[in-house]
Amino acid sequence: MRYVMIIGLALIILLxxxxxxxxxPDTLVIGVIxxxxxxxxxxxxxxxxxxxxxxxxxxxxxxxxHTRKVEPELAIGWEVxxxxxxxxxxxxxxxRFHDGAVFNANAVKTAYERVMTINQGPAWMLTxxxxxxxxxxxxxxxxxxxxxxxxxxxxxxxxxxxCIPSPKAIAEHADDLGKAFFRDxxxxxxxxxxTSWVRGRQIILEKFEEYWRGWPGKHVKRIIIRKxxxxxxxxxxxxxxxxxxAYGIPVDEAVYLKDKPGINVFVYSTFTTNMIxxxxxRPPLNDVRVRRALSYSFPYEEAMKVFAGYVKPLIGQxxxxxxxxxxxxxxxxxxxxxxxxxxxxxxxxxxxxxxEYTWVTEEPEGRRVGVLWQEQLRKLGINLKITExxxxxxxxxxxxxxxTPDLANYRWGIDYPDPSxxxxxxxxxxxxxxxxxxxxxxxxxxxxxxxxxxVKEEDERRTxxxxxxxxxLLLADASNIWISPVPVAICLRTNVHGFVFEPAxxxxxxxxxxxxx
Amino acid sequence: MRxxxxxxxVFLVVTLWGILTLTFFISRVIPGDPARLAAGIRxxxxxxxxLQKELGLDRPLIEQYGRYITNVVRGNLGKSIRTRRPVSVDxxxxxxxxxxxxxxxMILCLVVGIPLGIASAVWQGSFVDHVSRLVSTSAVxxxxxxxxxxxxxxxxxxxxxxxxxxxxxxYLSPPPHITGLYVLDSLLTGxxxxxxxxxxxxxxxxxxxxxxxxAVISRMTRSSxxxxxxxxxxxxxxxxxLPERVILLRHAFRNALLPIITxxxxxxxxxxxxxxxxEVVFTWPGIxxxxxxxxxxxxxxxxxxxxxxxxxxYSVLNLIVDLLYTVIDPRIRY
Numbered sequence: 001m002r003y004v005m006i007i008g009l010a011l012i013i014l015l016x017x018x019x020x021x022x023x024x025p026d027t028l029v030i031g032v033i034x035x036x037x038x039x040x041x042x043x044x045x046x047x048x049x050x051x052x053x054x055x056x057x058x059x060x061x062x063x064x065x066h067t068r069k070v071e072p073e074l075a076i077g078w079e080v081x082x083x084x085x086x087x088x089x090x091x092x093x094x095x096r097f098h099d100g101a102v103f104n105a106n107a108v109k110t111a112y113e114r115v116m117t118i119n120q121g122p123a124w125m126l127t128x129x130x131x132x133x134x135x136x137x138x139x140x141x142x143x144x145x146x147x148x149x150x151x152x153x154x155x156x157x158x159x160x161x162x163c164i165p166s167p168k169a170i171a172e173h174a175d176d177l178g179k180a181f182f183r184d185x186x187x188x189x190x191x192x193x194x195t196s197w198v199r200g201r202q203i204i205l206e207k208f209e210e211y212w213r214g215w216p217g218k219h220v221k222r223i224i225i226r227k228x229x230x231x232x233x234x235x236x237x238x239x240x241x242x243x244x245x246a247y248g249i250p251v252d253e254a255v256y257l258k259d260k261p262g263i264n265v266f267v268y269s270t271f272t273t274n275m276i277x278x279x280x281x282r283p284p285l286n287d288v289r290v291r292r293a294l295s296y297s298f299p300y301e302e303a304m305k306v307f308a309g310y311v312k313p314l315i316g317q318x319x320x321x322x323x324x325x326x327x328x329x330x331x332x333x334x335x336x337x338x339x340x341x342x343x344x345x346x347x348x349x350x351x352x353x354x355x356e357y358t359w360v361t362e363e364p365e366g367r368r369v370g371v372l373w374q375e376q377l378r379k380l381g382i383n384l385k386i387t388e389x390x391x392x393x394x395x396x397x398x399x400x401x402x403x404t405p406d407l408a409n410y411r412w413g414i415d416y417p418d419p420s421x422x423x424x425x426x427x428x429x430x431x432x433x434x435x436x437x438x439x440x441x442x443x444x445x446x447x448x449x450x451x452x453x454x455v456k457e458e459d460e461r462r463t464x465x466x467x468x469x470x471x472x473l474l475l476a477d478a479s480n481i482w483i484s485p486v487p488v489a490i491c492l493r494t495n496v497h498g499f500v501f502e503p504a505x506x507x508x509x510x511x512x513x514x515x516x517x
Numbered sequence: 518m519r520x521x522x523x524x525x526x527v528f529l530v531v532t533l534w535g536i537l538t539l540t541f542f543i544s545r546v547i548p549g550d551p552a553r554l555a556a557g558i559r560x561x562x563x564x565x566x567x568l569q570k571e572l573g574l575d576r577p578l579i580e581q582y583g584r585y586i587t588n589v590v591r592g593n594l595g596k597s598i599r600t601r602r603p604v605s606v607d608x609x610x611x612x613x614x615x616x617x618x619x620x621x622x623m624i625l626c627l628v629v630g631i632p633l634g635i636a637s638a639v640w641q642g643s644f645v646d647h648v649s650r651l652v653s654t655s656a657v658x659x660x661x662x663x664x665x666x667x668x669x670x671x672x673x674x675x676x677x678x679x680x681x682x683x684x685x686x687x688y689l690s691p692p693p694h695i696t697g698l699y700v701l702d703s704l705l706t707g708x709x710x711x712x713x714x715x716x717x718x719x720x721x722x723x724x725x726x727x728x729x730x731x732a733v734i735s736r737m738t739r740s741s742x743x744x745x746x747x748x749x750x751x752x753x754x755x756x757x758x759l760p761e762r763v764i765l766l767r768h769a770f771r772n773a774l775l776p777i778i779t780x781x782x783x784x785x786x787x788x789x790x791x792x793x794x795x796e797v798v799f800t801w802p803g804i805x806x807x808x809x810x811x812x813x814x815x816x817x818x819x820x821x822x823x824x825x826x827x828x829x830x831y832s833v834l835n836l837i838v839d840l841l842y843t844v845i846d847p848r849i850r851y
Contacts, residue, residue: 024688029687037599037600037601038600038601043601119564119567120555120556120560120564120568121556121560123564124560124561124564179601183601183602198691198802199600199607199610199611199802200610200611200614200800200802200803200806200807201683201684201685201802202687224687226683226687227800227802228682228800229796229797229798229800229806230682230797230798230799230800232666232669232798233669233681233682233798233799233800236669236670236673236674236681237681237682239674240673240674240677240681242687361813362813389548390547390548390549390812390813390815391549391554391813391814392547392548392549392550392551392553392554392813392814392815393547393548393549394549395549395550395553395554396548396549396550396553397548399553434553434560434562434565435561435562
């Protein structure tokens with residue numbers, strides 16, 4: 001009896017602690033799956049850091065996905081030389097960093113030169129194009145490029161490499177270029193500043209009182225970015241009100257949250273696309289007829305089930321919503337008869353080959369897409385051997401044509417919101433891995449020529465024509481099977497307002513505008 | 518005794534060297550160049566080379582191995598390629614979470630498993646025995662991650678009694694770092710709020726992790742007790758008219774303990790390994806989580822660091838178990 005009483009008492013004490021509570025009204029709790037590895041904008045190149053970068057750092061310019069225009073952020077205006085080689089930015093006065101340092105032209109130069117010196121991850125965006133950065137006066141900075149590059153202004157809207165950290169903090173940790181300091185610290189000009197990061201648990205951001213936009217209207221004081229590893233647990237936490245926003249729940253799981261009271265589920269199409277690259281360096285995939293046959297054998301509509309029907313098959317290489325998307329392009333549809341005919345023309349009326357198809361562990365749709373396709377290919381006498389690879393394994397294999405699988409499922413997320421961020425690294429002849437991501441290793445001289453022209457073209461109408469021609473040629477070459485844009489589900493409690501989705505940097509949140517009511 | 522311990526410690530060093538060597542070479546077979554991953558998807562070959570040089574990956578494998586072993590002897594486990602911090606710093610951050618969870622699970626195993634085993638041995642064939650068998654069989658056959666999800670559903674979602682993830686509520690700051698074990702650090706610093714909160718957070722992952730081992734220990738206790746209870750000296754004790762409680766606790770228990778201790782030692786290893794899926798389900802920032810992420814990134818130094826620490830813990834625990842034999846059974850001498 002005595003033991004029962006002790007155990008009972010212990011249980012009462014244990015359970016009397018307030019374990020489950022809804023989040024306070026001035027605090028926004030965001031659940032994420034992916035945790036940053038480093039917070040250094042010169043090194044980090046992952047989607048996991050974007051919520052922090054967007055809240056704490058700023059860039060010269062911002063891309064507005066809804067107006068599709070580049071708008072001022074830390075720059076208030078800019079001029080571009082006629083040859084698109086010299087970009088001059090006039091900077092916003094009265095901006096301060098979290099450590100009190102003043103934002104000026106020197107801050108921009110210091111930040112970007114640091115990225116170029118460290119020369120890792122996203123640095124290629126600057127090192128490939130920028131010849132020099134010059135301080136014209138206190139509030140004017142000038143970039144001179146190596147060659148004309150029209151998308152440069154959109155490239156500057158990237159969160160990777162383009163966030164501007166405090167020059168004071170950089171100078172104080174100059175011995176290792178600030179690598180150790182910026183790995184765990186954030187010193188930007190953004191609306192929130194980092195107050196703590198417990199790895200594997202959470203990141204806490206607090207309102208930066210001296211933020212240059214000021215704090216009129218409704219905002220939250222504190223943001224907690226909470227790591228949740230398991231998506232089922234994440235859904236449970238959101239349901240119970242322990243999270244305000246859940247990011248990372250797969251679309252097909254998020255559907256089940258739709259009818260729950262107090263939860264809004266939004267599914268958005270992003271600028272990240274899912275594709276299958278065909279290794280064109282060896283037979284039979286070096287024959288365009290075989291590649292076209294495979295393109296016709298892919299069950300496009302059925303594959304959309306993998307994303308719970310929230311997206312449509314891709315038409316061309318550019319996802320909907322991005323400049324250059326063209327619904328009128330001729331494209332492949334599922335038609336086994338045409339596929340059979342093409343195979344016969346190529347001399348394989350009964351198929352008779354086995355292809356290795358790889359999918360990347362972190363991109364699980366690849367497996368399901370592969371299984372659906374396997375069934376159709378069997379009808380053509382083609383056997384699909386499905387192999388799982390880790391990201392590291394995938395990169396190693398594609399960096400050499402002899403180890404590149406016949407068919408590799410992969411995702412491509414853009415670096416900046418411009419078609420060149422898809423077309424140059426994926427389809428230019430010079431972009432074969434490891435230099436780029438042209439996994440199929442197909443080089444069409446005409447496509448290369450048009451791509452070189454594209455980055456120099458500023459006229460919108462002519463750009464559109466160029467894009468249509470490039471995409472038509474790529475479709476005819478059939479180096480890839482273009483499946484669909486990758487959708488994401490953002491689940492919010494109904495008391496969260498002001499959220500606007502950003503398809504280019506979809507793992508980031510416009511936290512400054514979000515409030516709870 | 519002392520010479521035995523010394524001998525075992527020498528063996529321990531040899532075992533650790535063997536494990537490190539094996540893991541070193543196996544981890545290099547995993548496809549993927551970590552420098553390429555760390556440099557980024559668009560990195561130019563010269564950038565990758567620069568990073569390979571920084572990480573020492575451009576050297577011949579045997580030289581890398583020699584350098585690694587020398588560093589380990591000096592207490593330097595290298596730098597993680599993924600987190601870009603010394604592996605030892607990462608381990609100090611992640612390992613206590615696993616220790617706390619494993620120890621808590623082990624306490625649950627002992628507190629529930631042994632009495633349950635004794636009860637079903639004493640009342641063999643009774644209702645208690647059948648229920649205990651049913652519970653044990655179910656616990657052994659249920660995958661821990663599934664049990665974890667089930668517990669979250671019942672106690673977090675339906676009953677709203679216990680938290681579903683993490684080591685501490687997000688609005689509480691961790692106690693000052695002394696051992697890294699939140700329960701112990703809270704106790705040492707007299708922080709009762711974090712003590713209660715961290716205990717509450719341990720309940721569900723602890724049960725999910727402990728269930729399988731608890732069943733094994735309870736079955737082991739039962740069979741060991743049955744064997745002891747049918748021996749002559751127990752009959753003698755009974756015929757002397759000793760009370761049943763004394764017979765069980767003073768005569769039977771100690772004699773039945775040896776196989777139970779062995780099984781407890783082994784179950785510690787099982788719990789350490791089983792913590793990986795539990796850590797994922799409950800977002801428990803432990804070494805298992807760290808290991809999984811490191812493997813996906815081909816982060817050699819981190820993989821080796823985790824293996825090294827787990828191997829040390831496992832070997833030391835085995836040594837302790839072996840030494841415990843002599844305490845329990847004076848007939849055993851080394």
